[in-house]
Amino acid sequence: MPNRRSYYGIDSRDMHPRISQNFTYVSSCVKYMIFLLNFIFWLFGGLLMGIGVYAFMDKLQSTGWVRLETFYDVILNISLVMIIAGALVFIVSCAGCLGALRENTCLLKFYSMCLLLFFLLEMAVAVMGFVFPQNMQSFLEESFTDNIIKQYRDDPDLQNLIDFAQQEFKCCGLSNAGYQDWGKNEYFNCSSPSVEKCGVPYSCCINATDISSGLVNIMCGYSVQQQSVAAASKRIWTSGCIEIVRVWSERNLYAISGVALGIALIQLFVIYLAKTLEGQIDLQKSRWNS
Structure with a gap:
C-alpha cells in the first residue's frame, strides 16, 4: 500500500492550502x-x-x-x-x-x-x-x-386620540356623514338627556380656545347637529376624518x-x-x- 507521501516525496496534504485554526467564516x-x-x-x-x-x-x-x-x-x-x-x-x-x-x-x-x-x-x-x-x-x-364614536367617552386614551386627530386634521367624525356621526354616541345623540345632546366634541370646533382667557370652550359644539352643513361650518369642521386623511395622503403621496x-x-x-x-x-x- 503506498503511503500518503507521493513518489516525489511530497505530502498530498501540502498540495491544499491550510486554514488557520483561528479562521472563522462568521x-x-x-x-x-x-x-x-x-x-x-x-x-x-x-x-x-x-x-x-x-x-x-x-x-x-x-x-x-x-x-x-x-x-x-x-x-x-x-x-x-x-x-x-x-x-x-x-x-x-x-x-x-x-x-x-x-x-x-x-x-x-x-x-x-x-x-x-x-x-x-x-x-x-x-x-x-x-x-x-x-x-x-x-x-x-x-x-x-x-x-x-360609541366608545369616545368610555376610554380616556381613545378620547384623547380622537380629539388630537380632529384638531390636527381639522375634521369632525369619521365617515362621509362628518359631524353627524356624533349622533351615534349616547352623550351627543339628540334623544339623550345630557346637556351635550345634538352636539359634538369641542375638538370639532374651529375656534375652541378663547383668545382672551386661553381656556377651552367645551360648549362650542353644542346643538350643531340640528343645523345645516352651511350653518354648522361656521362653528365646526364638518368633514369626516377618514376622507380628510385620504386627501392629505394623496397630496403628500x-x-x-x-x-x-x-x-x-x-x-x-x-x-x-x-x-x-x-x-x-x-x-x-x-x-x-x-
Missing part, C-alpha cells in the same frame, strides 16, 4: 451589526410595553373596569395595543440579538421569518391604501366608525411613498444580513464537522 461586522440594531429595538419594545402597562393599570384604577369583549374593544384600547406591539418588538428583536450573539441559526431563522411576515403585511396594506384608496376608505368607515420605501429597504437589508449570518454559521459548522 463575519464580526455582520454579527454585531445585527446585534446592535436589534438591541436598540429591544430597548424600544421594552419601553413601549412598559408605558402600555402603566397606562392600562392607570386606566383600570381610574375607571374601575376595562371592556375587552370584542375584537374592536382590543384594537381600540390604545394602552393594550401598545402592550401587544411592544411585546412583539421585544420578542422578535430579542431573538435577533441572541441569535446573532450566540450564533444560533434557529433564532435567526425565526427572526428573519418574522421580519418577512411584517414586510409582507406592510406591503399588503400599502397596496390596498394606494391602489384601492376608495375601497380602503369604505372598509375603515364601515368597520370602525360606530365602534370609535411622494413623501409618504419615500418614507415607506426607506422602511421597506431597511427591513430587506436586515433580512439579508440575518440570512447571510445564517449561511456563515452553517459554513462554519460544516468546517467543524469535517
